[in-house]
Amino acid sequence: MDLSGCFKAYDVRGRIPDELNVESVYRIGRAYAEWLRPRRIAVGRDIRQSSAEFAAALTRGLTDAGVDVVDIGLCGTEGVYFATFSLGLDGGVMVTASHNPPDYNGLKFVREQSRPVSGDTGLQEIRRLAEAGHFTTPAGRGSVTAHDLASEYRQHLLGYVEAARLRPLTIVTNAGNGGAGLALDLVEPALPFRLVKVHHEPDGSFPHGVPNPMLEENRAVTAEAVRRAGADCGIAFDGDYDRCFFFDEQGRFIEGYYIVGLLASRFLLQERGARIVHDPRLVWNTLDIVRTLGGAAVQCRSGHAFIKDCMRKADAVYGGEMSAHHYFRGFAYCDSGMITWLVMAQLLSEAGRPLSALVDERMKRFPASGEINRRLGDAAAAIAAVRARYVPGAVAVDETDGLSVEFERWRFNLRSSNTEPLVRLNVESRGDAALMQARTLEILALLDQFR
Numbered sequence: 001m002d003l004s005g006c007f008k009a010y011d012v013r014g015r016i017p018d019e020l021n022v023e024s025v026y027r028i029g030r031a032y033a034e035w036l037r038p039r040r041i042a043v044g045r046d047i048r049q050s051s052a053e054f055a056a057a058l059t060r061g062l063t064d065a066g067v068d069v070v071d072i073g074l075c076g077t078e079g080v081y082f083a084t085f086s087l088g089l090d091g092g093v094m095v096t097a098s099h100n101p102p103d104y105n106g107l108k109f110v111r112e113q114s115r116p117v118s119g120d121t122g123l124q125e126i127r128r129l130a131e132a133g134h135f136t137t138p139a140g141r142g143s144v145t146a147h148d149l150a151s152e153y154r155q156h157l158l159g160y161v162e163a164a165r166l167r168p169l170t171i172v173t174n175a176g177n178g179g180a181g182l183a184l185d186l187v188e189p190a191l192p193f194r195l196v197k198v199h200h201e202p203d204g205s206f207p208h209g210v211p212n213p214m215l216e217e218n219r220a221v222t223a224e225a226v227r228r229a230g231a232d233c234g235i236a237f238d239g240d241y242d243r244c245f246f247f248d249e250q251g252r253f254i255e256g257y258y259i260v261g262l263l264a265s266r267f268l269l270q271e272r273g274a275r276i277v278h279d280p281r282l283v284w285n286t287l288d289i290v291r292t293l294g295g296a297a298v299q300c301r302s303g304h305a306f307i308k309d310c311m312r313k314a315d316a317v318y319g320g321e322m323s324a325h326h327y328f329r330g331f332a333y334c335d336s337g338m339i340t341w342l343v344m345a346q347l348l349s350e351a352g353r354p355l356s357a358l359v360d361e362r363m364k365r366f367p368a369s370g371e372i373n374r375r376l377g378d379a380a381a382a383i384a385a386v387r388a389r390y391v392p393g394a395v396a397v398d399e400t401d402g403l404s405v406e407f408e409r410w411r412f413n414l415r416s417s418n419t420e421p422l423v424r425l426n427v428e429s430r431g432d433a434a435l436m437q438a439r440t441l442e443i444l445a446l447l448d449q450f451r
Contacts, residue, residue: 029061176211
């Protein structure tokens with residue numbers, strides 16, 4: 001069995017049934033157990049039409065390996081994170097393909113304390129074991145116990161807000177027919193907000209398109225709903241709601257970079273001197289906010305496995321990526337879309353200013369291009385050409401993740417994607433949008449020579 005096509009950098013994900021099917025999921029479950037040697041494992045699943053069948057196959061693989069399974073049922077990926085650390089389990093597996101089309105599914109793995117299992121921390125060993133199919137015979141078969149996490153999970157989420165200081169905001173929520181609607185319904189009765197729900201009902205056929213707000217064409221429905229409702233903000237989630245994306249009261253999509261700065265400010269006001277983890281793609285706005293509020297910024301390679309490791313080592317209170325992954329120390333250093341929107345709602349309740357005003361001020365001080373992707377024939381040669389052109393005159397060069405080159409008034413980061421055959425460019429400046437735009441076009445012109 002060849003599983004190389006569905007084992008990615010951070011998870012397992014593939015088309016059904018060619019790359020991923022019931023048999024391969026069973027074998028992956030056996031292999032995960034063979035590799036980790038756990039006693040008790042959480043298994044959760046998203047709302048995809050194939051997820052119940054895949055969760056059953058995964059559970060058979062685990063129990064045939066002698067592992068006891070705690071079945072937490074329908075949830076987001078953060079549900080598996082929460083179950084694993086809050087119940088003191090040895091690991092967890094989430095059946096999900098996040099924002100991929102309906103004919104895809106996948107698996108995300110964690111070990112004890114919800115530590116991630118990725119390509120360089122065990123995932124490739126699991127692949128080799130699954131492909132070989134030679135498994136140890138256990139002393140006995142494992143058991144399956146259903147566990148309803150709703151009450152504990154709800155209590156944990158609400159611990160991130162101070163209910164007495166919340167205002168009755170009107171908030172548009174677009175679940176994209178993924179699983180976020182279930183979690184929103186769980187916390188809504190305890191909050192003073194009026195939620196205007198769009199594509200709220202879970203539907204694994206995704207009748208309104210894949211739940212991926214990173215795609216510009218998927219944003220219009222949320223933006224229009226915000227304007228129509230006169231809402232204070234809009235929030236759109238991806239399929240397994242480990243990411244959420246924000247729209248201001250005008251329906252304008254807000255780049256994740258500026259959300260990182262806002263959330264960092266919230267935690268630093270609560271805990272002066274705390275550490276904040278950020279990725280290297282766009283940094284000046286975050287660094288400015290963290291320094292102003294007396295925090296310590298910690299730069300880390302992008303990607304959830306790297307960020308979580310940095311978070312633990314630094315004991316950071318919060319970490320953020322411009323890709324809309326936000327990480328919280330109180331959540332075992334894991335990412336959560338639900339915690340993210342609740343913290344933002346608290347911030348907006350207390351700010352006394354609309355979201356547009358909060359971000360406009362930062363965008364003027366540090367205008368940014370947003371992430372621009374290029375599919376190139378020779379990415380390595382393209383990056384080498386950019387290096388040769390810009391590094392000699394730079395003030396600073398950093399290679400934490402890709403190539404970051406800094407000048408006095410502007411900087412850029414250029415990196416190859418961890419998950420797709422793309423290069424990704426981000427450019428920012430100090431208060432000069434025209435300079436940022438000019439340098440962006442200049443670098444893109446150089447990259448396009450390698451298409």
